[in-house]
Amino acid sequence: MKIRLLSLAAIGLACALPAAAQFAKPEDAIKYRQSGMSLMATHFGRIGAMATGKAPFDAKAAADNAEVVAFVSRLPFAGFVEGSDKGGNTKAKPAIWTENDKFKAGASKMQEEVAKLNTAAKTGNLDQIKAAFGEAAKTCKACHDDYREK
Amino acid sequence: MKIRLLSLAAIGLACALPAAAQFAKPEDAIKYRQSGMSLMATHFGRIGAMATGKAPFDAKAAADNAEVVAFVSRLPFAGFVEGSDKGGNTKAKPAIWTENDKFKAGASKMQEEVAKLNTAAKTGNLDQIKAAFGEAAKTCKACHDDYREK
Numbered sequence: 001m002k003i004r005l006l007s008l009a010a011i012g013l014a015c016a017l018p019a020a021a022q023f024a025k026p027e028d029a030i031k032y033r034q035s036g037m038s039l040m041a042t043h044f045g046r047i048g049a050m051a052t053g054k055a056p057f058d059a060k061a062a063a064d065n066a067e068v069v070a071f072v073s074r075l076p077f078a079g080f081v082e083g084s085d086k087g088g089n090t091k092a093k094p095a096i097w098t099e100n101d102k103f104k105a106g107a108s109k110m111q112e113e114v115a116k117l118n119t120a121a122k123t124g125n126l127d128q129i130k131a132a133f134g135e136a137a138k139t140c141k142a143c144h145d146d147y148r149e150k
Numbered sequence: 151m152k153i154r155l156l157s158l159a160a161i162g163l164a165c166a167l168p169a170a171a172q173f174a175k176p177e178d179a180i181k182y183r184q185s186g187m188s189l190m191a192t193h194f195g196r197i198g199a200m201a202t203g204k205a206p207f208d209a210k211a212a213a214d215n216a217e218v219v220a221f222v223s224r225l226p227f228a229g230f231v232e233g234s235d236k237g238g239n240t241k242a243k244p245a246i247w248t249e250n251d252k253f254k255a256g257a258s259k260m261q262e263e264v265a266k267l268n269t270a271a272k273t274g275n276l277d278q279i280k281a282a283f284g285e286a287a288k289t290c291k292a293c294h295d296d297y298r299e300k
Contacts, residue, residue, distance in 0.1 A: 022196070032192050035185035039225065042182050046172070071221050075189065 022078065026087030033079025034090075036072055043068040044114075044136070047121070051133040059124035066114070066121035066129075069136075073114045077107045091149040103147055110139035172228065176237030183229025184240075186222055193218040194264075194286070197271070201283040209274035216264070216271035216279075219286075223264045227257045241299040253297055260289035 023029040043065040049055035050062055080103070085094055096103045113136040120132035173179040193215040199205035200212055230253070235244055246253045263286040270282035 028192075031188055035188040038181055038185040039189070039222075042178075068225065072189075075218065 023081060023084070026081075026084040029079040029081045029084040030088035030090045030092075033076040034088075036076030036079070039072050040069050040076070043072070044140070047117070047129065047133055048137065050126070051130045057126050059121075059126075062129055063118075063121040063124070066118040069114050070111075070118035073111045077104070093147050093149055096147050103143070106139065106143040106146070110136065110143065113139045173231060173234070176231075176234040179229040179231045179234040180238035180240045180242075183226040183234075184238075186226030186229070189222050190219050190226070193222070194290070197267070197279065197283055198287070200276070201280045207276050209271075209276075212279055213268075213271040213274070216268040219264050220261075220268035223261045227254070243297050243299055246297050253293070256289065256293040256296070260286065260293065263289045 023032065046055070046065045047062055047069070050057045080092065080096055082097065084090070085092055085097060113132070117129070117132040117136045120128040123129075173182065196205070196215045197212055197219070200207045230242065230246055232247065234240070235242055235247060263282070267279070267282040267286045270278040273279075
């Protein structure tokens with residue numbers, strides 16, 4: 001139910017922020033999406049460090065980090081506007097726009113999985129967090145493999 | 151009460167993310183705080199456009215943008231760790247660390263005002279949003295004047 005609510009919130013936000021007109025220049029859209037991705041990577045990475053035993057498990061920190069990831073996951077995709085395949089220092093591949101439905105489906109899948117990670121993190125159960133982290137990480141990798149230059 | 155809860159959440163998050171050890175390199179901390187500030191600026195700017203009549207008022211968009219600003223306002227200050235006055239392309243002034251209590255008080259004031267803006271935005275009342283936006287904008291400017299290079 002929580003996941004469903006978050007998905008609805010994501011849809012609501014996407015509808016409220018519809019247009020390329022939200023960004024004056026392609027560079028602004030690129031900076032926006034990179035900022036969101038960067039924040040996600042930082043907080044997701046901290047959960048990963050706990051999930052893989054590289055950092056001591058701290059249930060409160062895991063929950064806080066997962067909350068940030070889930071919230072911020074709603075944001076960056078609004079920055080992949082038409083015409084922002086060039087303009088800044090972007091690694092975005094043209095396929096984002098030529099197969100945009102598939103790209104968006106990948107984004108939605110990631111948002112679902114980080115919402116599940118957020119739910120798992122609130123339980124404080126490390127095994128559940130590890131499992132949910134792994135599923136979420138797969139969705140990051142899938143899109144990065146297909147849509148981000150090395 | 152909502153503001154109080156958000157402040158408590160902010161304190162909780164700050165406690166969960168305490169240490170410079172959260173960032174491997176000063177560059178990482180700088181990128182993190184700049185990413186957070188950039189997201190805030192984008193969403194705050196959209197409310198500003200409505201508050202100043204440069205964009206048509208859309209109550210749902212204002213509320214969504216204010217929610218993002220309030221949430222993300224909790225994040226970037228964790229990136230002002232000791233030793234991150236240099237290392238990347240930062241405009242942070244040394245005074246951030248030499249008068250850190252004052253800097254932190256400015257950050258807290260901003261977080262309070264954007265929480266109020268979030269509350270105002272949920273009312274859908276443009277006059278309330280304009281007033282809260284103005285107060286929040288003052289807190290941005292105050293810290294940028296004192297702590298950010300031109």
